[in-house]
Amino acid sequence: MNTLLKAAALTLLAGSVAAQTETPTLTIYTYDSFVPEWGPGPKIEAAFEETCACDLVFVGAGDGAALLSRIRLEGARSEADIVLGLDTSLTEAAKATGLFAPHGGWDVELDVPGEWTDEVFLPYDWSHLAFIYDKTKLAEPPRSFEELAASDLSIVIQDPRSSTPGLALVFWVKAAYGERAGEIWEGLAPRVLTVTKGWTEAYNMFLAGEADMVLSYTTSPAYHIIAEEDDTKVAAEFREGHYTQVEVAGILQASDQPELAQDFLDFMLTDAFQSIIPTSNWAYPAVKTATPLPEAFNTLIKPDPALLLSAEDAETMRKQAITEWQGALSR
Amino acid sequence: MVIIRSAPGPIVLALILTLTFGATAALLTVDGSGGLTASDWSAVRFTLLQSMLSAAISCALAIPLARALIRRRFPGRAATIALLGAPFLLPVIVAVLGLLAVWGRGGIINDIITPFGIPKLNIYGLPGILLAHVFFNLPLVTRFLLQGWAQIPATQFRLAAQLGLTPSARFRIIEAPMLRAIIPGAFLLVFLLCMTSFATALALGGGPKATTIELAIYQAIRFEFDLGQAARLALTQFALCGAAALLALSLTRPQPIGGTIATPDIWPAHSRAIRTQDVAFLALLIPFLATPLALLGINGTAALASGLPTGLPKAALTSLTIALASATASALMALALALWLTRLSRVQGVVVEGLGILMLAASPFVVGTGLFILINPIASPFALALPITGILNAAVALPFALRTLVPALRESEQRFGPLSQSLALTGWSKFRLVTWPTIQRPMGFALGLAAALSMGDLGVITLFAPPGIETLPLFMYRLMGAYRMADAAGAALILMALSLALFWAFDRGGRLGTHTR
Numbered sequence: 133m134n135t136l137l138k139a140a141a142l143t144l145l146a147g148s149v150a151a152q153t154e155t156p157t158l159t160i161y162t163y164d165s166f167v168p169e170w171g172p173g174p175k176i177e178a179a180f181e182e183t184c185a186c187d188l189v190f191v192g193a194g195d196g197a198a199l200l201s202r203i204r205l206e207g208a209r210s211e212a213d214i215v216l217g218l219d220t221s222l223t224e225a226a227k228a229t230g231l232f233a234p235h236g237g238w239d240v241e242l243d244v245p246g247e248w249t250d251e252v253f254l255p256y257d258w259s260h261l262a263f264i265y266d267k268t269k270l271a272e273p274p275r276s277f278e279e280l281a282a283s284d285l286s287i288v289i290q291d292p293r294s295s296t297p298g299l300a301l302v303f304w305v306k307a308a309y310g311e312r313a314g315e316i317w318e319g320l321a322p323r324v325l326t327v328t329k330g331w332t333e334a335y336n337m338f339l340a341g342e343a344d345m346v347l348s349y350t351t352s353p354a355y356h357i358i359a360e361e362d363d364t365k366v367a368a369e370f371r372e373g374h375y376t377q378v379e380v381a382g383i384l385q386a387s388d389q390p391e392l393a394q395d396f397l398d399f400m401l402t403d404a405f406q407s408i409i410p411t412s413n414w415a416y417p418a419v420k421t422a423t424p425l426p427e428a429f430n431t432l433i434k435p436d437p438a439l440l441l442s443a444e445d446a447e448t449m450r451k452q453a454i455t456e457w458q459g460a461l462s463r
Numbered sequence: 464m465v466i467i468r469s470a471p472g473p474i475v476l477a478l479i480l481t482l483t484f485g486a487t488a489a490l491l492t493v494d495g496s497g498g499l500t501a502s503d504w505s506a507v508r509f510t511l512l513q514s515m516l517s518a519a520i521s522c523a524l525a526i527p528l529a530r531a532l533i534r535r536r537f538p539g540r541a542a543t544i545a546l547l548g549a550p551f552l553l554p555v556i557v558a559v560l561g562l563l564a565v566w567g568r569g570g571i572i573n574d575i576i577t578p579f580g581i582p583k584l585n586i587y588g589l590p591g592i593l594l595a596h597v598f599f600n601l602p603l604v605t606r607f608l609l610q611g612w613a614q615i616p617a618t619q620f621r622l623a624a625q626l627g628l629t630p631s632a633r634f635r636i637i638e639a640p641m642l643r644a645i646i647p648g649a650f651l652l653v654f655l656l657c658m659t660s661f662a663t664a665l666a667l668g669g670g671p672k673a674t675t676i677e678l679a680i681y682q683a684i685r686f687e688f689d690l691g692q693a694a695r696l697a698l699t700q701f702a703l704c705g706a707a708a709l710l711a712l713s714l715t716r717p718q719p720i721g722g723t724i725a726t727p728d729i730w731p732a733h734s735r736a737i738r739t740q741d742v743a744f745l746a747l748l749i750p751f752l753a754t755p756l757a758l759l760g761i762n763g764t765a766a767l768a769s770g771l772p773t774g775l776p777k778a779a780l781t782s783l784t785i786a787l788a789s790a791t792a793s794a795l796m797a798l799a800l801a802l803w804l805t806r807l808s809r810v811q812g813v814v815v816e817g818l819g820i821l822m823l824a825a826s827p828f829v830v831g832t833g834l835f836i837l838i839n840p841i842a843s844p845f846a847l848a849l850p851i852t853g854i855l856n857a858a859v860a861l862p863f864a865l866r867t868l869v870p871a872l873r874e875s876e877q878r879f880g881p882l883s884q885s886l887a888l889t890g891w892s893k894f895r896l897v898t899w900p901t902i903q904r905p906m907g908f909a910l911g912l913a914a915a916l917s918m919g920d921l922g923v924i925t926l927f928a929p930p931g932i933e934t935l936p937l938f939m940y941r942l943m944g945a946y947r948m949a950d951a952a953g954a955a956l957i958l959m960a961l962s963l964a965l966f967w968a969f970d971r972g973g974r975l976g977t978h979t980r
Contacts, residue, residue, distance in 0.1 A: 164937075164940070164941050164944055165941060165944040165945045167941070168774070168933075168938075168941050168942075168945065169773065169774060170945055170947065171941075171945060191845075192941075197685045197686050198685055200688075201684055201685050201686075201688055201832075204688050205832065205835050205836065205839070206835075206839060207839075209839060209840075211843065211845065225688075286568070291665060291671070291678070293671075293678065293679075293681075293682040293686060294665075294678060294681050294682060294685065294686075299686075321670075324669075324670055325568070325587060325669065326587050326665075326666055326667065326668065326669045326670065327665060327666075327668075327669075327670050327671060328662070328665060328666045329661065329662040329665050329666065329678075329681075331944070332556065332940065332943045332944045333556055333559070333662065333666050335943075335946075336556070336560055336943060336948060337560075337563065337567075337666070339948055340560060340563055340564065340567065340569055341567070341568065341569025342563055342567050342568050342569055343568070352946075355946045356946075359946070414946070457671075458502065458671045461670045461671050461672070462670070462671050462672050
């Protein structure tokens with residue numbers, strides 16, 4: 133029976149071993165939705181391979197948090213040269229692993245909220261968190277967390293213990309209200325219909341009509357307008373400002389292709405990469421694109437102020453912020 | 464037993480122990496910090512509560528449902544029994560959306576009741592979790608019970624009719640011993656399945672009150688990277704499940720035997736009360752199970768009308784390959800373990816089966832991460848991703864295969880053991896002539912379950928997912944993650960259809976060649 137298992141294993145294995153070639157391979161770990169053919173991955177791969185004389189391979193590894201834990205598990209033995217898809221709530225923990233190498237700087241003007249000073253990670257896109265609602269069902273959406281708490285609306289959010297937008301929401305409340313965060317959460321608790329493991333569950337439940345609003349991104353309506361010609365999904369603009377999720381990439385210390393990896397980071401901030409982002413990753417590019425964004429992006433809300441905790445603050449506040457959230461919602 | 468000496472059984476057990484305790488121990492080697500916090504303990508309490516209730520309700524409803532399905536003949540009965548495989552095999556997110564389409568705030572029940580001024584039904588909280596877990600597991604227990612009822616010789620029912628036994632006496636004398644043989648094991652399987660529930664419990668639980676141990680493990684591995692903490696939580700989970708397994712398995716009594724096996728198609732006339740009761744249970748429970756599936760079907764068909772999402776056939780093929788390989792591995796592992804087990808003493812048998820079932824109590828995150836740590840120094844876990852996925856899926860399906868094979872093998876031995884001995888029938892010829900015909904049906908059921916389970920699995924593959932390899936559930940999940948809900952609904956329908964077809968094909972395969980229906 134043991135031989136049978138082995139035989140089965142070998143048969144399966146045969147399909148998964150890639151053909152070895154002379155051209156160098158650049159391996160990039162990223163989150164799941166980046167990789168499929170409708171995601172940005174394949175287009176970016178084709179564009180970069182035109183210039184690099186290399187083989188670019190994207191590997192999907194769950195979500196942002198899964199990416200980091202995968203890298204920590206593999207350590208120096210990792211086949212990855214670059215990790216693309218962490219956000220600023222995870223970068224401090226990522227740097228603390230010592231597995232990432234400083235990048236070689238950038239020579240373009242970044243178009244990212246806040247001033248960019250990170251020496252290890254470079255941004256490639258960003259969006260704001262927002263509560264999405266259906267304007268045909270909800271005429272007067274709340275204009276702040278306090279109005280939301282005072283309403284009789286139901287919301288679906290993601291769990292900060294298992295989801296990156298969920299964690300960013302906790303930071304949003306923290307960045308907007310500081311000491312009052314716990315109190316705000318107590319007010320919001322009755323409005324929370326349920327909490328899900330990740331974005332996918334929450335967004336699907338909203339689309340199925342379960343809740344009046346769902347935590348997603350200001351850029352989500354752009355998808356519905358462009359891909360589905362549906363302009364009923366709208367983001368509610370909150371007075372206290374919206375939290376920003378900046379997505380970043382960094383080079384691994386143990387990369388066997390450091391120069392190629394740096395070439396990719398440079399390429400990442402060129403128009404060839406950036407112009408692919410808006411309508412495939414449904415986020416704002418990190419550098420102004422040569423051609424203007426599609427018309428649908430002009431209809432999106434432009435939050436003011438854009439809130440963002442520094443990576444250091446995010447790391448030190450994380451546990452306490454989650455505890456406050458959990459305490460308020462567990463009553 | 465020349466060809467099946469004791470070696471394969473212990474090897475399978477060793478493999479299971481490596482996958483469970485070995486993987487957990489690997490996490491402990493990385494680092495360790497504090498103990499379980501107060502919120503971890505409340506997660507433990509909540510996990511136990513919802514698992515106990517889910518298992519109890521599933522078993523309590525499965526008894527009248529199985530009995531009604533056995534006793535009543537109605538159009539669509541065979542299709543109903545086949546569909547009993549479906550809820551259990553669906554990926555969690557699909558099943559949750561299906562349930563919400565019926566029970567949710569925007570579901571059809573609320574559409575019906577709100578015009579009458581009845582307040583909106585709100586299932587979020589413990590009721591939602593129980594609803595989902597019963598939806599998943601009631602069909603499973605029912606399938607186990609149908610098998611138990613089919614094993615009761617028709618002559619016993621005829622005899623009962625001749626003797627004029629009252630329904631309650633008939634239940635006590637004929638049916639209760641069968642239930643005693645099946646229910647504890649089935650309860651245990653449901654209990655364990657619900658223990659490791661995470662996405663369902665959270666989404667329908669309405670907030671962090673509904674935290675299970677599995678969520679705490681996920682958090683420890685993914686966000687805190689506190690592998691020691693994950694290992695401690697996993698060990699707590701093992702301890703609880705181990706205790707439950709020993710208790711349930713030691714309560715199990717073998718089903719009494721005698722007479723000939725045949726589907727009890729000659730039934731004594733039933734009173735009107737019994738008939739009404741059967742019809743009531745069928746009328747309530749079949750729609751409960753079928754409506755969410757039907758809605759998923761309608762949704763998916765509409766989506767597929769605009770064409771297959773590209774990439775789907777390839778993903779489906781990958782999933783089918785893994786499913787067939789792991790079903791084969793699972794059935795062989797179960798057979799090896801079961802043959803060994805039936806020759807052990809009762810106490811040893813309980814311990815071995817308890818350990819064999821442990822895989823169900825294992826968090827896929829702990830097992831996956833542990834294996835990663837074990838394999839990484841030797842080879843690239845990427846390169847081994849598919850075989851690992853296959854073996855893990857096989858190991859997860861093993862408990863189901865064991866639960867159906869062990870009773871069948873015990874019975875075969877009891878019934879034909881002495882006869883084979885007097886005929887000096889041993890080894891391969893005994894297996895072929897005596898053992899195989901009696902276990903063919905349970906084997907088919909086990910293969911079908913294992914294949915379908917593996918088909919719908921989304922746990923292991925996400926941890927190892929190598930470049931370019933996509934299973935169908937992963938493909939579907941990625942569609943959903945990229946706003947493409949309609950394509951995802953189509954993929955979900957194809958996934959459901961393929962899982963069900965696999966289950967049906969094997970389950971049916973096991974029935975061919977035997978005289979029972």
